[in-house]
Amino acid sequence: MARAATTTDAFNAVAEPRRRQILDLLAQGEMPVNDLVEVLGLAQPQVSKHLRVLREVDLVRVRDEGRQRMYRLNAEPLKPIHDWLRRYEQMWNERFDLLEQVLDELKEDDDGSDD
Template sequence: MNTIFSALAEPHRLHIVELLRNGPLTVGEIVDRLGLSQPQVSKHLRVLHEAGLVEVHPIANRRVYKLQSQSLQAMDSWLGPFRRLWETQFDRMEAYLEALQAKDSKPTDE
């Protein structure tokens, strides 16, 4: 999991993953969308590939990259307990705020 998070910690690599969320792209398409040089994009894609976040399919002289679902599923599973913790905290905060609103909306006797 450390490898995945380390790979995603770099902003350009995170942006590449976000671009690939919409479907596979060639290196050239990623270069055009990010405005980086081809060697820079290739370096970032290599790191993402080594982390298991993307897979590559050579087609003729082009390389098409797409997200690797298994790594994303593993990351989602790892985040699951944290998500439940956050949801519990948000539910408590919502209940507290509703109680405050109910208290404030009660008519006062004057």
């Protein structure tokens, strides 16, 4: 099965680790492309390419401020990812709760054997 283009939805766009790094940085606040280049240690064309993909799925918004282009996170397209992951979060929480019960039982057994 062919993989969907990275510009079709947020799931595909965030599959790339560098784009997730960009989103993490923009979650801290609006940044110009030059700051992103400096922090990421990538060439400006590489960062711009990632920003273009993120803009095409509406995860990033851009505005001109003088001679700079300012980028900011638009988290709304991440909601379907969050909703999808929530099911797995519930499953893991249930498993951790069961593990905690087992550990508590083992601790009680161990504490009781000291008598």
